[in-house]
Structure formats: structure tokens, C-alpha cells
Amino acid sequence: MLIKQIPIRNNLRNYMYLLACEQTLEAIAIDPLDHNLCLKVAADLGWTIKMVANTHHHHDHIGGNGPVIDATGAELVAHTEAMSAIPNVDRGVQAGDSLRCGKLRLKIMDTPGHTMSHICLYFSGTDAEQPALFCGDTLFNAGVGRCDFGGEPKVLYNTFVEQIFPLSDDVRIFPGHDYIRNNLEFTLDREPDNQSALNLREEFKQGLDAESFVSNIGIEREINIFFRLDQAQVRAGIGASALDDQSTFIGLRRLRDNW
Ligand SMILES: [Zn+2]
Numbered sequence: 001m002l003i004k005q006i007p008i009r010n011n012l013r014n015y016m017y018l019l020a021c022e023q024t025l026e027a028i029a030i031d032p033l034d035h036n037l038c039l040k041v042a043a044d045l046g047w048t049i050k051m052v053a054n055t056h057h058h059h060d061h062i063g064g065n066g067p068v069i070d071a072t073g074a075e076l077v078a079h080t081e082a083m084s085a086i087p088n089v090d091r092g093v094q095a096g097d098s099l100r101c102g103k104l105r106l107k108i109m110d111t112p113g114h115t116m117s118h119i120c121l122y123f124s125g126t127d128a129e130q131p132a133l134f135c136g137d138t139l140f141n142a143g144v145g146r147c148d149f150g151g152e153p154k155v156l157y158n159t160f161v162e163q164i165f166p167l168s169d170d171v172r173i174f175p176g177h178d179y180i181r182n183n184l185e186f187t188l189d190r191e192p193d194n195q196s197a198l199n200l201r202e203e204f205k206q207g208l209d210a211e212s213f214v215s216n217i218g219i220e221r222e223i224n225i226f227f228r229l230d231q232a233q234v235r236a237g238i239g240a241s242a243l244d245d246q247s248t249f250i251g252l253r254r255l256r257d258n259w
Contacts, residue, residue, distance in 0.1 A: 001020070001021070001022065001104055001123055001129065001132070002018075002019065002021075002022055002025075002027075002045075002047075003017065003018075003019055003132065003174070004017065004018040004019075004020075004041060004045065004047075005017055005174060005211075005214075006038065007178060007211045008034045010033075010034075010060075012060050012177060013178040013179065014033050014034075014060050014061075014176060014177055015031075015174070015175065015176060015178060016029065016030060016031050016033055016034065016037075016038055016064075017029070017030040017031070017134055018030075018038070018041060018045070018047060018049070019101070019104065019106070019123075019134070020047045020101075020102070020104070021101055021102025021104040022103075023102055023103050024048075024102030025045075025047045025102075026047070026048050026102040026104075027042060027047040027048060027049050027050065027051075027101065028049075028051045028052075028053055028099060028101050028104070028106070028121075029042070029049050029051070029052045029053070029068055029074065030052075030054075030121065030134055030136075031053075031054055031055055031061040031062070031064075031136065031176060032052060032064040032065070032068045033060055033061065033062075033063050033064045034064060035066075035067035035071075036067075038068055039067075039068060039071055039072075048072070049068065049072040049074050050072075050074055050075065050101055051074050051075045051076075051077055051099065051101055052065055052069060052074045052075070052076050052077070053077045053078070053099060053119075053121060054076070054077070054078040054082070054086055055118060055119055055120065055121075055134070055135075055136025055137065055138075055176060056078075056079070056082060056114065056117065056118040056119070056136055056137060057078070057082045057085035057086050057115060057117065058115065058137070058149065061136065061137075061176065062086050062087075065086070065087075066087075066088075069088070075090045075091060076088055076089050076090045077089070077090065077091045077092075077093055077099060078092065078093070079092065079093065079094070079110070079117040079119045080092030080094050080117075081116070081117035082115075082117040085117075093108045093119065094108065095109060095110035096108065099121065104123075105124075106121045106123055107122040107123075107124065108121065108122075109121075109122055111135070111136075111138045111159045111163060111164070112151070112152075112155050112156070112159060113138065113145065113147060113152060113153070113156020113158075113159045113160075114136070114137040114138055114144075114145030114146065114147060114149075114151045114156060115149070115150045115151050116150065116151065116155065118136060118137070118138055118145075119136070120133055120135045120136060120138055120139075120163075121133070121134040122134075125170075130170045130171070130172055130216070131167075131171045131172065132171065132172040132173075132174060133167065133171050133174065133217075134174045135164075135173060135174065135175050135176070137175075137176045137177065138156070138159065138164070139160075139164055139173060139175060139220070140176075140177060140183060141173060141175055141179065141183060141213070141215045141220075141224075142179075142180050142183035142184050142186075142187055142215075142220070142223045142224045142225075143179055143180075143182075143183035143186065143224060143225075143226065143256070144156060144160070144224075144226045144253070146256070146257060148257060153249070153250045153253045153254075154246065156249075157245075157246050157249040157250065160226065161245075164217075165227065167217045168217065169216060169217050169218030170216055170217070170218065171216055171217045172214050172215070173214070173215045173216055173217065174214070178210055178211060180204075180210050180213065180215075181204060181210060183224070184197050184200060184201050184204075184223065185201075186256055186259055187223055187224065187225040188201065190225050190233070190234055190237050190252070191225060191228065191231065191233050191234055191237075193233070194222070194228075196223050197223045200223055225252055226249060226252055226253075229248045229249055229252075230245065234252070235248050238251035238252065238255070239251075
């Protein structure tokens, strides 16, 4: 699979993605908010956009659909239950469905919590290529999506327990926003001795480019505080309400909302 991660550099620091079949150069555009930039990058690469996939209905993910589809005739794909909120969806998808583009195959995961109808797109990898997760606003580098725009923290926690935590360490992470620097600071606020987070923060200080940094699930288990619910320091920091992993996760989400 050919992957082009495109930073938009807007206030919300959205990422959009182009994923192409290596043989046919037919491509899927994920959440192509900056339509001009998306079309230009595809043209420069010689890729043909055949499909637009939205991870969820928030405007900063669907706002570029119309012009990209007008220019390419691409099929619009989204969660079945997001079809009422996203104009002109051609095909609703649900857990276990596949997206096909040339020889490229992606599996749909149904990952509610940030919104109640959110999909992630999973590439299972090959002998030569590690798996990859295009996770919208469910999982960020060193963080998770907020739940106060139509979501629910308990539901997001269940999504992580059932679908994200069990992923193998080598799954690469391609999120919907570039929030890693703030998220790392939050991890270190909660767990000041986290050596992996300290090391990564130092690498950014030394010039590591956040936009070219690709995390994976193994790294997230170390630097993402929402993966570290059983750590005594993390739990103690929530206080008496942190009775178990679920209440710790929800407590962290609440703290992060106001941080
Ligand atoms: Zn969102």
C-alpha cells in the first residue's frame, strides 16, 4: 500500500490521507478536508482518487468531500449510522466490511466513543509491510479522542478494550490530527517519570518532525497515558474515584478535557 499522510496545518491540525494500490495507483482519500491540497497531492503523485472515506461526521473531516467528489467522481463511503449526518454518502459500511481499491484491501472497524458512529480503517499488512490503522479521532499519537461532541467516554473505553488494546505492537498509527506534543505533555503531567515519553519529548526538542513521526501500538503502550491504566502512579493521580481501569480511563479523559 502506498500511504501519503497530508498535514493541513489548520488550527485543528488535521491530517488527511491518500492510500493507493501499488499496481493501479487507484486511491482512497480519507477525510480530505483541504480539497485543493488533496487533489494537488494526488495529481502530483499520479494517483487516481476512486473513493472518499469519512471516519466520522464532524465538519473538519467531511468538509472537503463535495469538491473532491466533483473533481474525481469518487464514491463516498461512511458508517451506516453516519449517513444521516454526512450528505450524499453512496455506501454505508459497518464492522467487518471491506473497502477495495485496485488490489488494496482495508477492513472496517466500528469504533464508537468520540462520536457514536465512527469507523477506523485497518490494513492487515504483508510480508514486506507492517499493518496500519487509520484511526480518525478514536486514537491519537499519545492520546485519545474527546467525547464531548456527541460521544461517550464509557463507550470509547469499551472500544479500546475490545478493539485497540488487542492490536499487535507493530500496527502503525495514522490519526486524524497532529496532537502529539500536547498529548506527550499530558502523559508526563500524569506520569512524570515515564522514560519513553521523556525520551520522545527530547527527540522533538532536538528537531524530530512531528509530521513525519509515525507511531505504532507498541510505542503507544509506552507513551499514551490512556494505555497505562494499571500503573499505580496514573491511577493514584485520578484520586479515590479510580477504582478500576474503566474509571481511570474516564477520569483521564475528564482531566484531559480541561487541561
Ligand atoms: Zn471529530
